[in-house]
Amino acid sequence: xxxFLIQGFGVALSPLNLGLAFLGALLGTLxxxxxxxxxxNGIAILMPLAYTLGLPAESALILLAGIYTGAEYGxxxxxxxxxxxxxxxxxxxxxxxxxxxxKGLAGPALGLxxxxxxxxxxxAILGLTLFAPLLAEVAVMFGPAEFFALMVFxxxxxxxxxxxxxxxxxxxxxxGVLIGTIGVDxxxxxxxxxxxxxxxxxxxxxVVMIIGLFAISEILLMLEHANRKDSDxxxxxxxxxxxxxxxxxxxxGAMLRSGLIGFIIGVLPGTGASVAGAVSxxxxxxxxxxxxxxxxGDMRGLAAPEAANNASAAGSFVPMLTLGIPGSGTTxxxxxxxxxxxxxxxxxxxxxxxxxxxxxxxxxxxxNLVLLALNLPLAGVFARVLTIPRWVLVPGIxxxxxxxxxxxxxxxxxxxxxxxxxxxxxxxxxxxFSLAPVILGYVLGGLMEQNLRRALSISGGDVExxxxxxxxxGLWIAAAALLILPWLLPKLISKLQSSSKxxxxxxxx
Amino acid sequence: xxxxxxxxxxSGLALLGGLLLAGGAHAQSDSTECIAPAxxxxxxxxxxxxxxxxxxxxxxxxxxxxxxxxxxxIGAVAYNHVNGVRKDxxxxxxxxxxxxxxxxxxxxxxxxDATEVRWLGALxxxxxxxxxxxxxxxxxxxxxxxxxxxxPGEIAFGAGxxxxxxxxxxxxxxxxAADISPKSLRYVAFEGGGEAxxxxxxxxxxxxxxxxSELKSQLESGKIRVLAALSEERxxxxxAEIPTAAEQGYDVQWPIWRGYYMGPNVDDxxxxxxxxxxxxxxEDPEFAELREARGLFxxxxxxxxxxxxxxxxxxxxxxLADEVGLRQ
Amino acid sequence: MKxxxxxxxxxxxxxxxxxxxxxxxxxxxxxxxxxVGPKAFPLIxxxxxxxxxxVLVFKPGANGHWPNRAxxxxxxxxxGVLLLYALLFTRLGxxxxxxxxxxxxxxxxxxxxxxxxxxxxxxxxxxxxxxTHGLGISLPGGYWLDGLV
Numbered sequence: 009x010x011x012f013l014i015q016g017f018g019v020a021l022s023p024l025n026l027g028l029a030f031l032g033a034l035l036g037t038l039x040x041x042x043x044x045x046x047x048x049n050g051i052a053i054l055m056p057l058a059y060t061l062g063l064p065a066e067s068a069l070i071l072l073a074g075i076y077t078g079a080e081y082g083x084x085x086x087x088x089x090x091x092x093x094x095x096x097x098x099x100x101x102x103x104x105x106x107x108x109x110x111k112g113l114a115g116p117a118l119g120l121x122x123x124x125x126x127x128x129x130x131x132a133i134l135g136l137t138l139f140a141p142l143l144a145e146v147a148v149m150f151g152p153a154e155f156f157a158l159m160v161f162x163x164x165x166x167x168x169x170x171x172x173x174x175x176x177x178x179x180x181x182x183x184g185v186l187i188g189t190i191g192v193d194x195x196x197x198x199x200x201x202x203x204x205x206x207x208x209x210x211x212x213x214x215v216v217m218i219i220g221l222f223a224i225s226e227i228l229l230m231l232e233h234a235n236r237k238d239s240d241x242x243x244x245x246x247x248x249x250x251x252x253x254x255x256x257x258x259x260x261g262a263m264l265r266s267g268l269i270g271f272i273i274g275v276l277p278g279t280g281a282s283v284a285g286a287v288s289x290x291x292x293x294x295x296x297x298x299x300x301x302x303x304x305g306d307m308r309g310l311a312a313p314e315a316a317n318n319a320s321a322a323g324s325f326v327p328m329l330t331l332g333i334p335g336s337g338t339t340x341x342x343x344x345x346x347x348x349x350x351x352x353x354x355x356x357x358x359x360x361x362x363x364x365x366x367x368x369x370x371x372x373x374x375x376n377l378v379l380l381a382l383n384l385p386l387a388g389v390f391a392r393v394l395t396i397p398r399w400v401l402v403p404g405i406x407x408x409x410x411x412x413x414x415x416x417x418x419x420x421x422x423x424x425x426x427x428x429x430x431x432x433x434x435x436x437x438x439x440x441f442s443l444a445p446v447i448l449g450y451v452l453g454g455l456m457e458q459n460l461r462r463a464l465s466i467s468g469g470d471v472e473x474x475x476x477x478x479x480x481x482g483l484w485i486a487a488a489a490l491l492i493l494p495w496l497l498p499k500l501i502s503k504l505q506s507s508s509k510x511x512x513x514x515x516x517x
Numbered sequence: 518x519x520x521x522x523x524x525x526x527x528s529g530l531a532l533l534g535g536l537l538l539a540g541g542a543h544a545q546s547d548s549t550e551c552i553a554p555a556x557x558x559x560x561x562x563x564x565x566x567x568x569x570x571x572x573x574x575x576x577x578x579x580x581x582x583x584x585x586x587x588x589x590x591i592g593a594v595a596y597n598h599v600n601g602v603r604k605d606x607x608x609x610x611x612x613x614x615x616x617x618x619x620x621x622x623x624x625x626x627x628x629x630d631a632t633e634v635r636w637l638g639a640l641x642x643x644x645x646x647x648x649x650x651x652x653x654x655x656x657x658x659x660x661x662x663x664x665x666x667x668x669p670g671e672i673a674f675g676a677g678x679x680x681x682x683x684x685x686x687x688x689x690x691x692x693x694a695a696d697i698s699p700k701s702l703r704y705v706a707f708e709g710g711g712e713a714x715x716x717x718x719x720x721x722x723x724x725x726x727x728x729x730s731e732l733k734s735q736l737e738s739g740k741i742r743v744l745a746a747l748s749e750e751r752x753x754x755x756x757a758e759i760p761t762a763a764e765q766g767y768d769v770q771w772p773i774w775r776g777y778y779m780g781p782n783v784d785d786x787x788x789x790x791x792x793x794x795x796x797x798x799x800e801d802p803e804f805a806e807l808r809e810a811r812g813l814f815x816x817x818x819x820x821x822x823x824x825x826x827x828x829x830x831x832x833x834x835x836x837l838a839d840e841v842g843l844r845q
Numbered sequence: 846m847k848x849x850x851x852x853x854x855x856x857x858x859x860x861x862x863x864x865x866x867x868x869x870x871x872x873x874x875x876x877x878x879x880x881v882g883p884k885a886f887p888l889i890x891x892x893x894x895x896x897x898x899x900v901l902v903f904k905p906g907a908n909g910h911w912p913n914r915a916x917x918x919x920x921x922x923x924x925g926v927l928l929l930y931a932l933l934f935t936r937l938g939x940x941x942x943x944x945x946x947x948x949x950x951x952x953x954x955x956x957x958x959x960x961x962x963x964x965x966x967x968x969x970x971x972x973x974x975x976x977t978h979g980l981g982i983s984l985p986g987g988y989w990l991d992g993l994v
Contacts, residue, residue: 038980045980052557057981151721152705173906179858179897186865186890192590193883195706197679198874199625200883201865206597206627209590224927228920234954235916277715331718332734333711340711341558348810352734399956400964403947406927407972410934415982418552418585419594423931431924439854440906457886462705465879466673466721583983680876704878842875 016366036078047079065349066367097281097317104309114391119251122383128315131267132322144330152462157483159456164487184449224430249388259311270316274323288316554595564612607787622834639776641813645747675722687726730812747771851905
């Protein structure tokens with residue numbers, strides 16, 4: 009049954025392909041680490057190169073898959089070190105990753121995130137190997153109604169992030185959703201809030217959004233910190249370099265659960281690493297944050313989104329390989345690469361071109377090991393980014409932000425937008441807002457609206473479609489439980505305790 | 518110390534000045550550029566890469582062509598950019614497609630209309646297709662159309678674009694061919710053909726109006742049935758079994774051409790150099806392979822011929838949009 | 846008594862909500878296949894936003910630390926540099942403009958002239974080669990550097 013995999017390892021372990029997996033991992037880490045330049049760019053740039061070099065199909069795919077998985081590893085670096093997410097999946101990583109770095113634990117944080125990335129990706133690759141065809145069947149069962157229920161669930165799970173200022177968290181999320189409504193309405197083609205500017209037709213680009221919101225506002229805040237006498241020093245202390253086994257084991261639950269969540273969300277076409285990171289983080293916070301340490305540098309809050317975004321990257325290969333349907337923007341580009349080689353992904357691929365399907369999966373196992381081996385020892389080196397003086401670091405961030413946005417748009421309007429969003433982000437942060445709800449609202453809100461309206465246009469306006477299937481019903485119940493239980497459970501428990509006390513006493517006697 | 522400092526300032530300023538001058542003087546370069554008015558990896562990227570790889574491999578250009586991205590409004594941002602900023606750049610071509618023509622007709626490209634730019638030519642074409650799940654009750658287009666006439670509200674169409682997009686046009690034209698107003702259809706707009714295809718496989722929608730090239734893998738797996746190709750005649754290769762809509766008595770055609778335009782003030786010399794280049798490229802046997810690898814069928818219209826084709830098409834789309842009340 | 850920043854924010858956001866709502870109502874929709882349409886979501890959101898902002902107006906949080914005048918000038922200077930960088934990015938080319946922007950930013954962040962210029966030169970050149978030759982990204986107007994190598 010796993011002949012294709014054995015053959016695949018034969019292919020992937022050839023010197024050329026091993027070298028390419030290594031190169032892909034390295035380049036991918038770099039692409040991911042640079043804010044604004046993500047795996048899609050990396051693949052789109054290197055795909056024609058691989059083709060013109062005359063690499064065989066499986067080798068090209070191994071290189072490109074290495075870039076993809078490498079970028080998910082790399083994206084966390086600037087999240088942890090600079091509080092600027094390197095790519096979409098790494099937004100939630102900033103929440104606990106950056107506080108850890110501020111505490112002088114940048115090295116262990118990088119190491120831990122490498123381990124969690126490895127665990128998450130391994131869970132997903134195992135899932136991909138064992139259950140791919142089965143999962144593909146489940147993935148297509150998710151229609152608009154199910155996605156809408158999933159988004160309701162995601163918003164419900166966000167309620168855990170309300171924190172100390174629920175009003176501001178909610179306002180942040182609403183502002184995020186509102187920003188997401190800018191552009192062509194995907195149902196009717198009507199232009200919303202574009203004010204006649206074609207640059208706004210496609211809405212505000214995700215990269216412009218996160219770079220503006222995080223990177224530009226961070227530059228402004230850095231200036232404040234540098235100029236304040238009572239600030240906690242210019243440069244955080246550089247403590248220990250390596251993560252300890254105890255810390256890794258402390259997070260094992262978070263890693264395993266989040267890896268599973270990330271994989272499932274990655275398998276669904278239409279949701280990606282950013283949703284995976286958000287759901288896993290909020291789930292983990294709900295399950296394990298008894299002391300309220302999440303958001304202040306809790307290792308588990310870092311392990312969860314990292315395991316999830318890597319798992320989701322590998323998970324998105326499932327619909328691509330088995331159905332020929334891209335599960336994410338990046339796999340869409342990979343699909344294009346396969347087409348160049350006249351390979352059509354689908355169930356037939358495993359029997360017709362086992363060297364490609366098997367080689368790709370085998371290279372995911374190998375690439376993942378390479379990435380761990382590459383990232384663990386280098387954690388200490390990367391952590392030194394923090395010791396770079398501000399007057400070098402800030403111009404560096406600015407250049408990366410500009411280049412990242414410019415190469416995506418070749419247009420200055422996007423850069424002006426980025427600056428405006430940056431000032432907006434700075435003001436929000438000064439006013440005590442957290443940026444995560446804004447980003448989550450922006451990502452989830454659009455998906456929620458579109459899928460609700462899609463579902464209702466399928467049913468012709470009949471709302472029953474929203475809970476007709478078992479999947480959506482289950483998600484509705486889960487969402488309701490998330491909202492009601494935290495409020496109900498304490499009352500129930502206290503009731504039970506008060507009523508059970510006499511009983512215990514009786515038994516004791 | 519003072520001298521040292523002064524020297525540093527002066528040398529710094531001199532260096533700055535020198536760099537600025539050099540930068541200004543050399544900002545223009547002779548290498549060719551193709552703007553893909555989308556994010557990396559999309560259809561427009563593919564269109565640009567087709568020209569870039571083709572021209573390079575056949576030696577029609579000597580320096581590699583630069584591909585840059587300018588996403589926004591299915592090409593609206595790039596159209597405005599070329600009409601406003603780079604009006605006369607002789608080295609710049611921009612990718613376009615039927616989708617751009619549809620939006621030009623709907624007035625979604627801002628103040629500029631289709632006669633503004635210099636349409637260069639098309640190097641390939643894809644065709645629309647009417648697709649149902651393999652388990653669907655309809656074996657041919659006739660059966661679907663009959664059902665559609667009886668219960669237009671029971672059959673959900675889906676595709677990768679909004680109302681008024683080229684993906685929607687395929688569904689609207691199909692409805693019209695069955696004498697049904699496009700407004701009384703059930704139509705679901707997805708984000709890209711892949712999501713719509715997934716919804717078809719999961720039985721969430723009943724009919725998917727997609728493109729032939731994106732169906733290749735699904736044809737082999739046998740999970741879908743293509744009821745009709747919206748082409749003039751039958752395609753060959755894996756598509757040979759698929760009848761056209763016209764064969765089955767419905768006059769619906771939907772070619773999705775992939776071509777290029779240049780700025781409005783580009784002089785004739787540059788324009789015809791490019792027309793010449795693309796014409797030569799299209800006749801090269803090596804190019805046919807490149808085109809096929811991207812899932813495109815042959816199409817060769819260049820220069821004024823292509824310009825006329827685009828204008829005529831935009832006119833037709835305008836009429837259709839007026840009919841269903843879509844014009845803004 | 847100074848009005849808390851949150852109150853100002855609340856008032857501003859109520860204004861924003863009104864603007865969003867008015868714009869949504871004025872949308873012209875030729876036709877829609879779903880009963881919700883493009884207006885409903887923004888309208889609900891504007892109501893939510895207005896309600897939440899009212900809470901903010903009546904129960905404002907603590908007034909945060911706002912920058913003093915000297916710092917505000919510096920913040921504006923950073924924004925000014927970034928804006929100029931954007932304005933002249935394509936006109937002067939990547940290398941020249943980056944050199945200027947990096948030097949200026951480094952100066953604002955208290956580097957000496959020498960250090961700032963050195964950073965500017967090294968980073969502008971270095972990043973140009975990293976992006977164009979290492980990562981294959983095309984940048985405006987840096988072509989002339991190719992002649993130097």
